[in-house]
Amino acid sequence: MLYYFLALSLASLILLIPHLHKETNRWAAFFLFSASIGGLTGLLRQKGLTDLAYASEFINHTLTPYGVLVFSLVYSGVLENRPRARRMVKGLLLLPVPAMLIYTVSRDAFAIHYGPLLLWTAPYYLGACSLLVLSLRREGNPVRKRNRLITTLIIVPTLLGVLLFINVARVFSPEFDFFSYVSVFMIYSFAVALLCVFVYGVLGIRLRFERDSLDTTMQAVTSGTTLLNHSIKNELGKIALSTVNLQGSLDEKDEEAKEHLRIIAAASDHMLEMVGRIHNRTKEIALKERPVPFDELVMEVVRRHGQLFARQGIAVQTVFDWRPIVRFDPVHLTEVIGNLLGNAAEAMPDGGTLTVTLASVRHGAVLSVADTGAGIPSDRLSRVFEPFYTTKTKAANYGLGLSYVYNVMQKSGGSVEISSKPAAGTCVRLYFPRNKIVQLNGEKPDGTN
Secondary structure (H helix, E strand, O other): OHHHHHHHHHHHHHHHHHHOOOHHHHHHHHHHHHHHHHHHHHHHHHOOOHHHHHHHHHHHHHHHHHHHHHHHHHHHOOOOOOHHHHHHHHHHHHOHHHHHHHHHHOOOOOOOOHHHHHHHHHHHHHHHHHHHHHHHHHOOOHHHHHHHHHHHHHHHHHHHHHHHHHHHHHHHOOOOOOHHHHHHHHHHHHHHHHHHHHHOOOOOHHHHHHHHHHHHHHHHHHHHHHHHHHHHHHHHHHHHHHHHHHHHHOOOOOHHHHHHHHHHHHHHHHHHHHHHHHHHHHOOOOOOOEEEEHHHHHHHHHHHOHHHHHHHOEEEEEEEOOOEEEEEOHHHHHHHHHHHHHHHHHHOOOOEEEEEEEEEEOOEEEEEEEOOOOOOOHHHHOOOOOOOOOOOOOOOOOOOHHHHHHHHHHHOOOEEEEEEEOOOEEEEEEEEEHHHEEEEOOEOOOOOO
16 A cells, blocks of 8 residues: 555656646646555554544545546636636535535544445546546547547546445445455556656656757757857958958959959858848747737738749648637748748649648647648658758758747647658648637637627
8 A cells, every 4th residue: 555655646746846837737646646645544554543544544535536526627628718717616626525524523433434425426536537538529639639538548447446446335345445456447547657658648748858858959049049140240240341441442443352342241141141030030939919810811821922832833722611810929920821831832843732721629720731742751750840950952941940830839829730741741730729719700719799
């Protein structure tokens, strides 16, 4: 039982410490630690600390189902846009705990009364399982759907096992030795969790490692290019001043020297422009968000690229399943979409089909830009968001387009995904969370006018 306490406590710390700012992980750590307290019951009884043993058992049996249900409520996104209502629900769900405490201490002997306990813990456990399954079914983002599936597979079987072999079984046989049965479910959950942390990520653990690495790189690039931009501007200013001074001191007939000075001036201007472009793509983004008609903005960016598409023989298809108004920075959103359209055009120099789709998903909106170009090999696909990494051969390409897209979407609370197959084309998807949707098809997200 002590191993049970240590394992669950460690799991709660792993979820909590790197993700203290995330409410989902805080509640996951809460219910795991509450469950771990039960592992101390046997040890406390052996030490003769009976009152503490009953206290640990009470915490385990009451706070764990409460924590599980609130975790599932937060994780599933229920009442996500109504924080006051969600806080009220959390408070109401806690009421059975003090009620159970009052009922317990009013009895002759302090003990866990499994009959009354089952009356409310069974709905809590079943409600938590239902919310997890519901959130899985409603998820439209394929990566998040996979993560929700993993979380559901880890938690739901163990919750049902706990409900059956602890809460239900103890109603009929209070002395029933449940641990040997529940431990099977615990081992299963730990095995699946450990495997998926390393392979896919659970509650964002692995995804955080990957994202932190890319975010750290972006911060380093931002600082580096800011310093480089400042230094080069200063040095080019000196070159420009010296060039002007030299031109004034040269004889009017010395055309060869003047030509060399013109080359130096042109090269300096080019370097300044190049560094400026790099700096603009990597500098810290300051968003100025406002409601934007999403479909109109997308169509405007498509129209701007119309001549390019026509020149290369690219057929454009636009599919708008809905026409939402999103809260976003229109300047950066325009640049992001323009990047994706430009990349698609470069991938189809001899023509092809470009499909731009705006669709709804359960937790927001998704904009997809798909081409029928050459595609990206799988060994390069994982690196396309890295600054200065590019699969293109053009000298003017600095490998900052998709890193800029990633940076803007992260700053805006959204996400970007890319899928590609050689000779089959590439599809980039921009996901916008539901809290960014101001209005959809003339209605607010909650369905009111």
